[in-house]
Amino acid sequence: MTAHATSPQFKANATRALADPNLQAALLKMRTGFIDRRAAAVDRLPEFDALRDSARDIKNHTLAHLDLYLEEYERNVRAAGGQVHFARDAEEARRIVLDLCRRYDAKTAAKGKSMISEEIGLNQAMEAAGVAPVETDLGEYIIQLRNEPPSHIIAPAVHINPEQVEADFRRVHTHLDPARDLHEPTQLLTEARQVLRRKYFEADIGITGANFLIAETGSSVIVTNEGNGDLSQTLPKAHIVLASIEKLVPTLEDASQILRVLARSATGQEMSVYTTVSTGPRRQSDPDGPGAYHVVLLDNGRSAMLGTQFQDMLRCIRCGACMNHCPVYHAVGGHAYGWVYPGPMGAVLTPSLIGVDKGGQLPNASTFCGRCESVCPMKIPLPKMMRHWREREFERHLTPAAVRYGLGLWSFFARRPALYRLATRAAMGTLSLAGRARGRFRWLPLAGGWTKYRDFPAPQGDTFQARWRKERGGRA
Amino acid sequence: MTDARADIFANIRRSLGVTGNEATRRMEVADRVARAPRGVIPQRGQVADEARVALFRAQAEAVQATTVAVDSVADVPAAVANYLRDHNLPATIRMGGDLRLTAMPWGDTALELKHGPSDGNDLNAVSHSLCAIAETGTLVMTAGPDNPTTLNFLPDNHIVIVNARDLVGDMEEAWSKVRIAYGKGEMPRVVNFITGPSRSADIGQTMLLGAHGPRSLHVIVVKG
Incomplete structure (x- = not known):
């Protein structure tokens, strides 16, 4: 079992999101911010597209040799004094982490941002086992206080406004003066910094994710702007890295290539503030750092994606550019997707990881405009893979009856061109006549879903095919 | 099972x-x-000498670090003292055991020195970088007794010394320096790439400095 999914209720989730004024204001803001900053960063680097090709090739090569790079990586982690634990699924990963918590007698854990932690529902499991997880990424901390899942993979609290953060801080930080001034965002930041600073020192273990695992050296890499991941892994007595198997790259040079497209695609930065390459536990001469270093390597359905039409998805570096540029994400935000990964990458990954029966609605939440693929630093063909999922959903009879009936009707005509022309001509002629007076329809039978929100323009009287024939015939 | x-x-x-x-x-x-083949290396960082120093400083300043250049290592303590005084900060610093740092004439200043890792109660820290990357204005720090990792993250103000001759064009060249220092395939416990002071945009989608790490990052480039 993984984190609970409400993806099957995508439509209801989306309707609720569209009616949420706070969410809509936040989404309006992110719509321009992320896009403009990325575009500016890309413009400043003439080699950006060449680097995208390079990054794609590196990951393709790694995935094709994943078994061997994993062996190399594991060997080098051990050589540096670290330990590698393999987890087939979420349950196994949670058990490994809880065992490690017991081994280090952990009461609290400082956590850097990790989507794998969200994927395996780690916090709930830790709480149930009596270990307090403290999220230290500011956005993750805010949503932890609100008991919400992240709504974006790199900006987990993007849906929350400063007034909401202030209310949450007043509700939870009861040890502080109730009369304190918190109306400036900097005051909120300072308060979070002070509160969390204590937590790092109290934590018995530190848990982080990994942006990359490096086979050559057995290193894990995290990329942050706040420095929270570094404090989480430096101060406690043990560091646990949560990573999925596709995070591997062969060498330090390969990671450097992908780093150049990661931050630019994510936030429009040339480099995130902190890129940290960690190899094993504290050395004998080290004055600081964790005494133990563990890596939990999660499969959870990824090995089964290799060799399929979804293999390309394993190149994903979780930058968030696809959702930052997605008109559907802009409209409904991340929570509507109902599981850990939202936006176009989530629409492709979710059915792979939790099944098409639960996640099959998500690939339908796309206009196929193609912006996601055009900005993806790893050149993942996201629309093509969403189409594959739609086909599978249809084949497995998971599509609603009305849609199946409509598609069946359309395919009946589409396979009989003469009949198709006749029928569309008759329909367009009738609609044109009926709508001539107003030029549009406020209501149409069988199209209530459309006309409920907008008028349907009346056709001009001819079909596209008929006009095409006429105009081309005239010119030829 | x-x-x-x-x-x-x-x-x-x-x-x-x-x-x-x-x-x-x-x-x-x-x-x-x-x-470990190198891939696409951007042209931007492929400049030498003065131009490389200028690029590094411009890139670091573009991400809200401050920089100053001094002629020799003997000038570093005074530059640190000036920086702290100009920013109304107490004249105390913590540093590791790096000989390049400890050999500097700190006695010429009124600075109070502490040594070793930080326990979170230090306002100012001074570290020496292994090298720095001109392409992005990035400092490259390696863990160990010379420059404890806690100094990179716990103090409010981080002052980092870079030798101009240790400036490299790109990250790939920085890895060459790490390999020369530690051996191929061998790594210090941590390599920290630092590009500007700590920040977060998690409140109201506005970038604010000083999230969990240092609120300010000051780089002293030693030319001599």
Whole structure:
């Protein structure tokens, strides 16, 4: 079992999101911010597209040799004094982490941002086992206080406004003066910094994710702007890295290539503030750092994606550019997707990881405009893979009856061109006549879903095919 | 119950249609790890001498670090003292055991020195970088007794010394320096790449400085 999914209720989730004024204001803001900053960063680097090709090739090569790079990586982690634990699924990963918590007698854990932690529902499991997880990424901390899942993979609290953060801080930080001034965002930041600073020192273990695992050296890499991941892994007595198997790259040079497209695609930065390459536990001469270093390597359905039409998805570096540029994400935000990964990458990954029966609605939440693929630093063909999922959903009879009936009707005509022309001509002629007076329809039978929100323009009287024939015939 | 590791490897190999014993695949992997080929290197950082120093400083300042250049290592303590005084900060610093730092004439200043890792109660820290990257204005710090990792993150104000001759154009060149210092395939416990002071945009989508790490980052480039 993984984190609970409400993806099957995508439509209801989306309707609720569209009616949420706070969410809509936040989404309006992110719509321009992320896009403009990325575009500016890309413009400043003439080699950006060449680097995208390079990054794609590196990951393709790694995935094709994943078994061997994993062996190399594991060997080098051990050589540096670290330990590698393999987890087939979420349950196994949670058990490994809880065992490690017991081994280090952990009461609290400082956590850097990790989507794998969200994927395996780690916090709930830790709480149930009596270990307090403290999220230290500011956005993750805010949503932890609100008991919400992240709504974006790199900006987990993007849906929350400063007034909401202030209310949450007043509700939870009861040890502080109730009369304190918190109306400036900097005051909120300072308060979070002070509160969390204590937590790092109290934590018995530190848990982080990994942006990359490096086979050559057995290193894990995290990329942050706040420095929270570094404090989480430096101060406690043990560091646990949560990573999925596709995070591997062969060498330090390969990671450097992908780093150049990661931050630019994510936030429009040339480099995130902190890129940290960690190899094993504290050395004998080290004055600081964790005494133990563990890596939990999660499969959870990824090995089964290799060799399929979804293999390309394993190149994903979780930058968030696809959702930052997605008109559907802009409209409904991340929570509507109902599981850990939202936006176009989530629409492709979710059915792979939790099944098409639960996640099959998500690939339908796309206009196929193609912006996601055009900005993806790893050149993942996201629309093509969403189409594959739609086909599978249809084949497995998971599509609603009305849609199946409509598609069946359309395919009946589409396979009989003469009949198709006749029928569309008759329909367009009738609609044109009926709508001539107003030029549009406020209501149409069988199209209530459309006309409920907008008028349907009346056709001009001819079909596209008929006009095409006429105009081309005239010119030829 | 079967072994998770064995299961995962078996699944990967079944999906890829391989056994793991193919000599060519093994050779390709061993070769790539051994050679560590460089990919696309942006032109931007491929400048030398004065131009490289200027690029590094411009890039670091573009991400809200402050920089100053001094002529020799003997000028560093005074530059640190000036920086602290100009920013109304107490004249105390903490540093590691790096000989390049401890050999500097700190006695010429009124600075109070502490040594070793930080316990979170230090306002100011001074570190020496292994090298720095002109392309992005990035400092490269390696963990150890010379420059404890806690100094990079706990103090409010971080002052980092870079020798101009240790400036490199790109991250790939920085890895060469790490390999020269530690050996191929060997790594210090941590390599920290630092590009500007700590920040967060998690409140109201506005970038604010001083999230969990240092609120200010000051770089002193030693030319001599």
